[in-house]
Amino acid sequence: MALPQDVSPLNPELMDTLLRTDNEEWIPQENDPERAFMKVLFTGSESGVWVCKFRWLKGYAAPQHKHLSSSHTFILSGKLQVRDGTLNAGDYVYEPDGMLHGKTTALEDTEYLFVCNGPVIFYDDDKFTGYINWETLQQARDAFYAKKQAAE
Numbered sequence: 001m002a003l004p005q006d007v008s009p010l011n012p013e014l015m016d017t018l019l020r021t022d023n024e025e026w027i028p029q030e031n032d033p034e035r036a037f038m039k040v041l042f043t044g045s046e047s048g049v050w051v052c053k054f055r056w057l058k059g060y061a062a063p064q065h066k067h068l069s070s071s072h073t074f075i076l077s078g079k080l081q082v083r084d085g086t087l088n089a090g091d092y093v094y095e096p097d098g099m100l101h102g103k104t105t106a107l108e109d110t111e112y113l114f115v116c117n118g119p120v121i122f123y124d125d126d127k128f129t130g131y132i133n134w135e136t137l138q139q140a141r142d143a144f145y146a147k148k149q150a151a152e
Contacts, residue, residue, distance in 0.1 A: 017042070026055055027144045035060040035106075040141040043134035048118040050134040056080075056106035063129065067099040069118025078110025087112075 019041055026037035035057040042051040048069065056062075056078075073093045080087045082104050087093060097118075119133035 021053060025144070025148070027140060030140070031063065032060055036062075038137075038140075040137045043138040043141075045134060048134055049116065050137050051113070051115045052137065053111065053113055055109070055111045057109050058106055061103040061105040062101075063122050063124070064100075064102050065120050065122045066101070067095055067097060067116070067120050069116060069120075070097050071095045071099075071114060071116040071120075073115075074113045076111040076113060078112075079107040080110055080112070081105040081107055 021039055021041065024039045024041075026039060028034075029036035029038055037055045039053040040050070041053060042049070044050065053076075071094075073087070073095070075087045075089050075091045077089045079089075082093070083102065086107065119131050121131045122129045
């Protein structure tokens with residue numbers, strides 16, 4: 001049966017994006033390159049959305065931060081201490097825009113999928129210390145692979 005309207009894409013170049021994450025390397029995170037790593041899975045310049053798979057070794061603590069957009073977290077393995085609760089493998093968390101965190105600590109070696117709809121800012125007791133967004137993640141990924149390629 002024919003559809004009552006044409007549903008073909010307006011942009012004939014549209015296609016899915018497939019990233020085989022097993023082929024991606026773990027990129028050390030700048031604030032603790034010995035215990036915190038990431039795989040940048042997607043950065044969306046048009047929307048600000050970014051997706052990462054994080055691996056934090058036991059004892060790593062992400063600094064206090066504020067979400068400037070909503071986010072989704074799915075714990076693949078391990079345990080994280082977040083605020084006054086513990087996230088275990090299989091747990092999912094939605095965090096709304098404006099969510100504040102003290103430090104987030106890996107209680108075990110932990111891997112999790114993180115989908116964020118915009119930036120996250122970091123601060124200490126006195127000042128703003130940095131931020132992460134789609135752009136900083138894309139820059140980190142590009143720099144990592146450029147350095148690796150230059151070394152080969």
